[in-house]
Amino acid sequence: MSSTYDLSFGENTPYAHAVELLTRFAEPGGLVLDLGAGHGPLAEAVTNAGFTYVGFDIDEDGVSHIASRGFESHWIDLTDFDELLPRVTTMVDDRPVAAILALDIIEHIQGSSQFIGHLRELALSTGRPPLVVSVPNVGHFDLAAKLLLGRWDTTDSGLLDRTHIAFYTDSSLTSAMAAHGWSELARDDFGLHESDQHFPTHAPTLASGSTLARYLRVVRERADNFGAINQFVRAYTCGDVVPRLDPSGNAAPAVSVIMRTQGNRLELLEEALLSLAGQTSPDFEVLLMVHSLDAGVERNVRGVLGAFSPTFSRRVKIIQLRGGDRARPLNEGLREAVGDYIAFLDDDDLVTATWIETFTRGAKTRPGAIVRAVTADQTVRRQSGPPGYSALSGPKIDGARITFDMVRHLETNRTPICSFAVPRQAILASGLRFDETLQVLEDWHFLIRAALICGVHDTRQVTSIYRRWDDAEASWNSIDRDIWTATRKAIQLELDSEPILLPLGSVSTIASMIERAHKGPSDRSSATVKQLRKDLDRAERRLAQVESSTSWRVTRPLRGVADSLKKLRRRS
Amino acid sequence: MRPPAVTPRSLRVQLVLFNNQFRFLVQTVQGLIAAAAVARSNGSLSRIELAIGDSSTDPCISEEQERGIIGNALDNGFERAWYTFFGANLGSAGGSNALAEGAETDCLLILNPDTYPSPWMLHRMLSSLRDGVGIVEARQLPIEHPKEYDAHTGDVSWASGACSMFMRHVFEEVGGYDTDHFFLHCDDVDISWRVKLAGYRVVMEPSATTLHHKPINLSGNIEPPYAERYHGALGKLMLATRYGAEDVFENTTSWIRANGDDAQQQAVDDFEARAAEGRIPDLIPDGVTVAQFVGTEYAKHRF
The missing domain is CATH 3.90.550.60 (Spore Coat Polysaccharide Biosynthesis Protein SpsA; Chain A)
Structure with missing residues (x-):
């Protein structure tokens, strides 16, 4: 990755990336139409690659400069959309066009979106050559970090060239190109970890040594892969027009429920689905992730679902997937989910009729936070005959788990997966996924990272039953305790590798934990040591008296005690 | 099969x-x-x-x-x-x-x-x-x-x-x-x-x-509303009367009088009033053959 921004052609510049794409997708020998060519910094490189360079620009000096180097060049006003197509096609005449270049130009044009559409018309009129664009990325970390300081520093050139009038991020460029029928062939984006906007260098949101900047960089990196991209350099071909999606569209359900099943406990699946079908709020979808290699399993699951009322079953999407471990269906579900919030349910758990309603109410009370309810544990045992299990205990609630304590959750999990819902936007913005390499605790790992971003709203409502199988294949029972311990430690080490954001009140929580730790056994042990020293002093004084006495031989056994005391003193 | x-x-x-x-x-x-x-x-x-x-x-x-x-x-x-x-x-x-x-x-x-x-x-x-x-x-x-x-x-x-x-x-x-x-x-x-x-x-x-659809409270129990506590207590006295469980009747009334909430106290009052008016069930002589009074319940409970 480069460390400087350079307008001239060079090996490690956006222009070089553009020429690289050009040589991959354009037929040599044809014309390369460089729209907005300026002084034609690519002319030599394009010619050397076997193409015929033709530069177009509104700046007459630039046009002359290109011509003076022996390349064809023409004056054009690219903002005159009526003249763009006839003028370029006239210049091209019947010559074959190998490619169109639009480098550092789209962002300068009023109505840049329309311009992208006109580029397609031009391509259609000149034999559908590929298009290579280069567009600055206003989603670069440096710009975001500076906006947090209230800074928007335009410059003569670079990311915030003061002549820019259109601004693109990866998603807005992708969407604009697709909306005008450009289909992406390849990308060779130009990265700059520190862009020309990386100033003032010691600003707390920017400086690499600052904790805040490190935290913000993690946030930015998780949102997408373009926080360190300076310039989007991409090749396109004429494709289908893809209508833009309305980003503010609100047809999505309030909650997407990702439900895992292996389809081998249909009687439990039936009950879990029943508990969803009877929800007091219908504002949810269910992604029923059938994790099985067997096609018959999916048929069986479909059979179970098909018996339910269509008012429920039409809100359930069955997705069969093969391979992967416990976390795979959760991640597949995250990709499919469209709800505002995402909740999780395994096929052997049960929820109360207000499970969804509690989540949606919580989301209204504290938008954007994880909504957390309370889970009751119930011990059950597998048995033969319907329904295949028997409850051994009533629902039990651990008082220490009614509310979420972020600090304590860093030590171990206290929130079953069926008791929380995460805002989907947080998942999108932070690229959150379940770690498929983990054999256990994948839910804790996910929850902690989500909670550190969103915070947690406790509803204090009991809305789910977590069944603890006292004799069967629950992961708690079937997996070696050492794996749990090692996994927990690994997750903690991973969390240690980045700055974290703790919720309100954490300082007092941590301080009191430390205080308790100090006051506890250590205080007692220091009191014990003090008392021990007193006893030793007394014993030694007594010993001295004994030793100095004339009858010491009769007190010989005491000297053995004295030796022991001396040893104790050394240890204390 | x-x-x-x-x-x-x-x-x-x-x-x-x-x-x-x-x-x-x-x-x-x-x-x-x-x-x-x-x-x-x-x-x-x-x-x-x-x-x-x-x-x-x-x-x-x-x-x-x-x-x-x-x-x-x-x-x-x-x-x-x-x-x-x-x-x-x-x-x-x-x-x-x-x-x-x-x-x-x-x-x-x-x-x-x-x-x-x-x-x-x-x-x-x-x-x-x-x-x-x-x-x-x-x-x-x-x-x-x-x-x-x-x-x-x-x-x-x-x-x-x-x-x-x-x-x-x-x-x-x-x-x-x-x-x-x-x-x-x-x-x-x-x-x-x-x-x-x-x-x-x-x-x-x-x-x-x-x-x-029954809400569960933070103790893991279903919270009985007033009507359930009242009619639950009244019903128990009726059952004990009909099925000849005198000990259950005595224990229930004495426990409610000592520890019961408002709803349960009211139920005992109302039962006594109804008894005075003859509006309580007659004893079913062989009722004991089917009735089960186990602790405070009407069956042995698993948990």
Whole structure:
């Protein structure tokens, strides 16, 4: 990755990336139409690659400069959309066009979106050559970090060239190109970890040594892969027009429920689905992730679902997937989910009729936070005959788990997966996924990272039953305790590798934990040591008296005690 | 082993409303429609009808809503469906008796309107009404009732009125619910024991499930409202009187007098007043043969 921004052609510049794409997708020998060519910094490189360079620009000096180097060049006003197509096609005449270049130009044009559409018309009129664009990325970390300081520093050139009038991020460029029928062939984006906007260098949101900047960089990196991209350099071909999606569209359900099943406990699946079908709020979808290699399993699951009322079953999407471990269906579900919030349910758990309603109410009370309810544990045992299990205990609630304590959750999990819902936007913005390499605790790992971003709203409502199988294949029972311990430690080490954001009140929580730790056994042990020293002093004084006495031989056994005391003193 | 052949039976489903929300009633009926389809396709249901009785002070659904819900049932496989506004609070016992009047179906299902039946519930309950069974109870979720039942035969001390299916002739033979002495609670215990005295079995069918909307408190319990505490205590004294459990009666009254809440104290006061007026049940001499008083419950509990 480069460390400087350079307008001239060079090996490690956006222009070089553009020429690289050009040589991959354009037929040599044809014309390369460089729209907005300026002084034609690519002319030599394009010619050397076997193409015929033709530069177009509104700046007459630039046009002359290109011509003076022996390349064809023409004056054009690219903002005159009526003249763009006839003028370029006239210049091209019947010559074959190998490619169109639009480098550092789209962002300068009023109505840049329309311009992208006109580029397609031009391509259609000149034999559908590929298009290579280069567009600055206003989603670069440096710009975001500076906006947090209230800074928007335009410059003569670079990311915030003061002549820019259109601004693109990866998603807005992708969407604009697709909306005008450009289909992406390849990308060779130009990265700059520190862009020309990386100033003032010691600003707390920017400086690499600052904790805040490190935290913000993690946030930015998780949102997408373009926080360190300076310039989007991409090749396109004429494709289908893809209508833009309305980003503010609100047809999505309030909650997407990702439900895992292996389809081998249909009687439990039936009950879990029943508990969803009877929800007091219908504002949810269910992604029923059938994790099985067997096609018959999916048929069986479909059979179970098909018996339910269509008012429920039409809100359930069955997705069969093969391979992967416990976390795979959760991640597949995250990709499919469209709800505002995402909740999780395994096929052997049960929820109360207000499970969804509690989540949606919580989301209204504290938008954007994880909504957390309370889970009751119930011990059950597998048995033969319907329904295949028997409850051994009533629902039990651990008082220490009614509310979420972020600090304590860093030590171990206290929130079953069926008791929380995460805002989907947080998942999108932070690229959150379940770690498929983990054999256990994948839910804790996910929850902690989500909670550190969103915070947690406790509803204090009991809305789910977590069944603890006292004799069967629950992961708690079937997996070696050492794996749990090692996994927990690994997750903690991973969390240690980045700055974290703790919720309100954490300082007092941590301080009191430390205080308790100090006051506890250590205080007692220091009191014990003090008392021990007193006893030793007394014993030694007594010993001295004994030793100095004339009858010491009769007190010989005491000297053995004295030796022991001396040893104790050394240890204390 | 092949399951025993199922005889198709006709069924009347009875819902007694008391200030219920329409949207939840719609849901319950949707669940019943799906369950009826499964029962029909499995050969256990011949015809089905829906009887809704409203014990609220004012009708809890509008005429338009009534048309909608009845129309929905009739359009989806129910041969008959109707709504009746009682004009008085008949309680669960009185409402159920009123709705059962004139029934010609083989079976009656007493169902709480705050439940959502599993698609297989009707089929599995209907299939269990054989071998001398007079009442079959479904398992409630997500918190199942803790009373113990025989894992093989399903035999149980009593069947909950939240979701119980009767052979109609059995219901009629015992005279339905005892509305003179029970209003909301323990009516189901009483009728279960009377059905047993009449020589029939009462069973739990654990594979037949229904979701019952009952909030769980932070102690993991279902919080009983005032009416449940009042009628629960009053019902217990009635049961103890009818089934000859003098020790239970004495222990209950003395415990309530010493520790009971307002609702329970009121229940003891009212029982004493009713006793003075002769409005308490007569002793059933052989009642002890079917009655189970275990601690504070009417069956041995698993947890």
